[in-house]
Amino acid sequence: MFPALLLVTLPLSAALLMLLWPRFARSLHVTVALLSVPLAGYFLQQILLHGEQQWLLGGWSPLLAIRWQADSLSALLLLLSALLHLLVSGYALAVQARDRLPAAFWPLSSLLLASLQALWLARDLFNWYVCLELLGMVAVALVTLSGDKALKPALNYLLFSLFASLCYLLGVALLYAGYGALDLPLLAGQLEANRLNAMALLLITLGLMLKAACWPLHIWLPAAHAAAPAAVSALLSALVVKGPLFILYLVWTELAPQAFWLPASYLFALAALGALLFGGIAALRTPYGKSLVAYSTVAQLGYATLALAFVLRFNLPEFVAALWLFVLAHALAKAASFLAMGELQQTLGSKQVSALKGASQTMPLAMFAFAVAGGSLIGLPPSGGFLAKWALLLGLWQSQQYFWLLVLAVATLLAAAYVFRVVVLAFDRAEPTAPDFAPQRLPQYLALLPALAVWAMALFSMPLLTLLKQEL
Template sequence: MWPAVLLVTLPLAAALLMLLWPRRARVLHFAVAVGLLPLAVSFLLQVTVSGEQQWFLGNWGPLLAIRWQADGLTTLLLLVSVTLHLLVSAYVGSIQRRNPLPAAFWPLSNLLLASLQALWLSRDLFNLYVCLELLGMVAVALVTLSGDKALRPALDYLLYSLFASLCYLLGVALIYAGYGVLDIPMLAGQLEANWLNAVALTLMTLGLMLKAACWPLHLWLPAAHASAPAPVSALLSALVVKGPLFILYLLWTTLAPAAFLPAAAYLLASAALGAMLFGGIAAIRTPYSKSLVAYSTVAQLGYATLALAFILRFNLPEFVAAMWLFVLSHALAKAACFLAIGELQHTLGARQVEQLKGASQTMPLAMFAFAVAGGSLIGLPPSGGFLAKWALLLGLWQSQQFFWLLALVVATLLSAAYVFRVVVLAFDRAAPTAPDFSPQRLPQYLALLPALLVWVMAVFSLPLLTLLKQEL
């Protein structure tokens, strides 16, 4: 139990201490971030060897206590969250002299991590609401660190997030009114296919899809992610939008009555198709580099949503593996993309895609980081994105879903189009630079690291696939 508790309480305590001693915030932040990584690794190994673990916090009975549960998927998500938190923090530290973020970044990023870690572990509908609400509030605060230009996108994000939270909470209240319990394992198999549960699940799904920016409820995401500082955009895209997706998975694979699954699968598959097609087209059309990466998030989330739809419809382990491989690989790739684009934008002033012309000669490391991460978004072998698409293709082939195979091919071509749109420009002839032009190398290496990690996933493909298939 203690590793799980420490993974949540250490960043939370660090955030509170930073408010008391702001001058020590940076040192305290890195001490906690470095300490959490071996803790998350050891917890993953412990759960892999010993199997699923669960606890009732405070030693209360099941009806009163908050249940925490750790399985292979949970510990993987905990490890990825801690890893990206450390990498993004190191990037922020490396640019502090050149482009310092406000001091509020340090406690806010720790609050973000603490709420996300608690969300991965929670198996109580109301406690998940609390984690989700804290996650949303901290994310909005982080967006505002860009200054006045980010206030309108942050306000839109806040309003959408509050409406989504209200929808989710109303659904939770309806379930509690009907069953008097909010513990997910205790509710499993208990919900009946009646109108009350239909309304409750619809409200909760609407709120979660809005928070996860699932198409067509994604309108807040491009502006919020594009206007935030690059490190914040990396955290939002890589981690924050995955939290609601995780709850959506728990909701429909554990609680929902079987009679509701076909309709839910149709809804999710339709949203996934819209995300993959319209998100990809928007990424191709936008003139701004950060907006391109933001719209790519909408498109890439469509793959995970499609996998979830077919989990509900066919119950094949390949779809479970595909969904979570998409989540893990997208988290690493998108963090690399935002950090690389942020570095290119700051050093070259490249707010627009056209201004990236010749970037492979002027800033080859940052451009290489974007290209490597983009290869995973496309699904080039042997990246993590390829593993996810291969698992999804296998599931679609086994279930004879040939229309969706074609849709996946079209969506992949769109992904290739917006990635190569940047890469082709970058290999054009560069404009002359000033004699004293010397971009920082450390931030570029830190942007490259998660891009390389997403390709290293191929080395661990067998244990990853085995672990994720066991989650169904």
């Protein structure tokens, strides 16, 4: 239990110390970020050696205690969060002199990590609510670091987040009124297929889909992610929207009665269809670079939502593997995309996609990072995006869902269109211009790292599937 406790308490304690001694904020932040990665790696190794572990904090009975549970999926997400937090911290340090991130970034990003790590470990409906609230408040505060231009998107994000929290909490209250427990293992298998539970699960699902920006509840995301600093956008897109998705998966696969699975699968499939098509079209049409990446997040979340829909409908291991491979691949690709696009915009001095003309000559590293990450978003082999899409296609073929094969083909073409829209423009040499700036190389290399990592996932496909307890 000690490593798990440290993964939560280290960033939380560091954030509090940063508020007391702001002069040491960056040093504390970097120290905790560096310690969290080997600690998460060691914890993952322990889970693989000894299997799933559970703890009841404080020694209370299950009805009163906070239950933490770690399996291979949770441990993998803990490691992913620590790695991306370290990467973004390095990027923020590298661009600090140029972008002048406010001092609040350091404690806020540490709080973000603490709330995420607690969320991956929690197995209690109310403690998930606490984690979601902390995660939402910190994310909104991070968006505002861009200044006055970000206040409206941040306010919209806050209002939608509060409404989502209210829906989630009402659903939890209904379940507590009916069963007197909030502990997930205690409630598992206890829920009956009645109207009260249907309403509770509907409210919980509505709140989580709104927080995860699942279509059509995504309207807050593009403006908020585009307005935030590049380092913040990378954290929000790569990690924050995955937390509600994780809870949604556990609520429906471990808590909801199976009589509700089929109608829920239609709801998730409809949301996935809208995300894949309308998200892709919006990314293709927007004139702004970071908005393109933000709308791409909406579209890419459609793949995970579709995998969840078919997990509930057919319960095939291929769909479970596809869901979490999409989460891992999307987190790495989106971190790279936002960091690369942030570098391009800050250095070239424009938010317009049209300003990227010839960027392959002026900023080749950043452009290469974006193109490599974009290849995974499209699903080009042998990237992580391809692995996830292949698992999803395999499941759809086995379950004879030929319509959805066509949908995935169209969604892939849309993804290729908006990625190559940027790449083709960047390689346009019609009007070569001599840059009057000196791009920083270290931030571009940091943007390239997760892009290369998502392609390296192909080298570890079998260990990853074993980690996720899948046998394809």
